[in-house]
Amino acid sequence: MPLSICILGLSITSSWGNGHATTxxxxxxxxxxxxHRVTFLERDVPWYxxxxxxxxxxxxxxxxxxxxxxxxxxxxxxxxxxxxxxVGSYVPDGVEVGRWVQGTAAGIAAFYDxxxxxxxxxxxxxxxxxxxxxxxxxxxxxxxxxxxxxxRKIERDYGVPMARxxxxxxxPNLYYPQPETPVKWDLGYLGTYSDDRQPTLEKLLIEPARRxxxxxxxxxxxxxxxxxxWPENVERIDHCPPAEHRAFYxxxxxxxxxxxxxxxxxxxxxxxxLFEAAACATPILSDWWEGLDTLFEPGRxxxxxxxxxxxRAVLEDMPAEEAREMGxxxxxxVLSAHTARHRAKELVTAYEEARAEKDARGDVxxxxxxxxx
Numbered sequence: 001m002p003l004s005i006c007i008l009g010l011s012i013t014s015s016w017g018n019g020h021a022t023t024x025x026x027x028x029x030x031x032x033x034x035x036h037r038v039t040f041l042e043r044d045v046p047w048y049x050x051x052x053x054x055x056x057x058x059x060x061x062x063x064x065x066x067x068x069x070x071x072x073x074x075x076x077x078x079x080x081x082x083x084x085x086x087v088g089s090y091v092p093d094g095v096e097v098g099r100w101v102q103g104t105a106a107g108i109a110a111f112y113d114x115x116x117x118x119x120x121x122x123x124x125x126x127x128x129x130x131x132x133x134x135x136x137x138x139x140x141x142x143x144x145x146x147x148x149x150x151x152r153k154i155e156r157d158y159g160v161p162m163a164r165x166x167x168x169x170x171x172p173n174l175y176y177p178q179p180e181t182p183v184k185w186d187l188g189y190l191g192t193y194s195d196d197r198q199p200t201l202e203k204l205l206i207e208p209a210r211r212x213x214x215x216x217x218x219x220x221x222x223x224x225x226x227x228x229x230w231p232e233n234v235e236r237i238d239h240c241p242p243a244e245h246r247a248f249y250x251x252x253x254x255x256x257x258x259x260x261x262x263x264x265x266x267x268x269x270x271x272x273x274l275f276e277a278a279a280c281a282t283p284i285l286s287d288w289w290e291g292l293d294t295l296f297e298p299g300r301x302x303x304x305x306x307x308x309x310x311x312r313a314v315l316e317d318m319p320a321e322e323a324r325e326m327g328x329x330x331x332x333x334v335l336s337a338h339t340a341r342h343r344a345k346e347l348v349t350a351y352e353e354a355r356a357e358k359d360a361r362g363d364v365x366x367x368x369x370x371x372x373x
Contacts, residue, residue: 002035003351006078008071008097009088009112012040012062015242016051017192017222019168019272020088020114022242025057026171026340027347032059034344039078041065043092053241068093072100083107084351086143089115094130102138108354111139112166116146117262117269120153136160141354143347148268148291162357164350168272169343172335174246175279177327181250186215186315187285188252190240190273193223196261200287205256207308208315209234215315220248249280254315254323257286267291275338278302278330283323285314295338301330 007024015021028038038060042048056062063078065071079085085105087098089112102109111131113119122129136142137159144151147165154163189205191197201219209217209231219230220237230236240248249255255277263269267290277284278296286292288304296302303318303326305311 002037003031003083003348004037004039004081004107005031005084005086006039006041006082007060007086007088007112008041008079008091008101009086010090010114011042011048012057012060013042013052013055013064014048015053016048016239018090020090021054022272023114023168024088025054025059025242026169027343028057029059029171030339030341030344031347033341034348036344036348039063039082041071041075041078043067043071045092053243068096068100071097076104079104080106084110086110086112087139089113089119090130092130095128095132095135098131098135098138102135108140108351108358109138110141110143110351110354111136112143114145114168116144116150116154117266118260120150120266121262123158133158140358141350143350146263146266146269148266150266150268161361162350162354164346164353165268166343166346166350167270167338168275169338169340170272170275170279170334171340172279174242175249175276176246177281177331178246178250181247183253184216184251185218185235186212186253187256187311188218188220188248188254189256189258190220190245190248191258191271192221193225194260197258200258201256203308204258204285204287204305204311206231206234208312211308211312212315218252245276246280249277249282252282254285255282256311257284259287259289264289268294270295270338275334278327278334278338281324281327281331283318283327284330285311296330296333301326301333 009024010020012021012024031038040060040062042064044064044066084107085101087101091097142154142160142163143166151163154160213233218235220240222239257274284302286304303314
């Protein structure tokens, strides 16, 4: 039976400075293609209002709300009547939103953590910006961008009934090779500035750029401090919207994947940029983290480096044909397991598991789709 799904997420209308929008866009589109009905509720904030690159996303009905009070007053029916209600990480007033959802939803209440290692580090510090330990057991399902041992930790330490990985994904209709695109850069990086990623970016891109002045590099993304001293052969692009990502990857000989420190510690935390680049068959140079080899085979589908010399050696020593074949193998891996359609199906499976477990516990609320039938 088709599901009614309500998502309260950080943003779906604007990709400015966040990776959430891209994830939600692909997920809701594929859920709709599978026959499910999706409503997306987004807090209307000035920084996204000024940068809305997709005000009417495909596959869902989108509503903007002005405040927590506005959400509660205007969208009770959408939350109460949905089979599955999902609250995303970094939603403004996320703890209060979660409490309200848990008290209002008749179906399964889920939390979708697109920032799991960051979330757990914040909880360890007593930072309850968008989720708090006392509300976590009230979620029937915890969906996580991070897999591996972290899932059991969430269940064990925070009393969540069920935690399941729901990694980021890619839309192969938007990300694919364009052999006709001229190569502009030997190595590029796409990502918003963060303090904990910057040392790796320095090590694997900026320092190799200094050592190889004959090569061309690019860093695209907002919020980089003006104090950074970029080598002359590193081009800076302040914002590369999703509509330009495919062309951006295809214009690189290699692309760099850099992982946040919390995600390296947790492992099993792929970024959406990793899958986007692979779908374009752009060879990927990445830092190493536990679980990377469960997604891509090192040496055949991806190459890793720990030092500037290792990164430079990849650029200078790997034959063009070997790099091309590596990129194509990574693309085939993504098409077989990491598209938005795969994630939509995995979400429905996780919902069915959570529904069955909740019913088995005797914690049975009215199932909205049954009421509609």
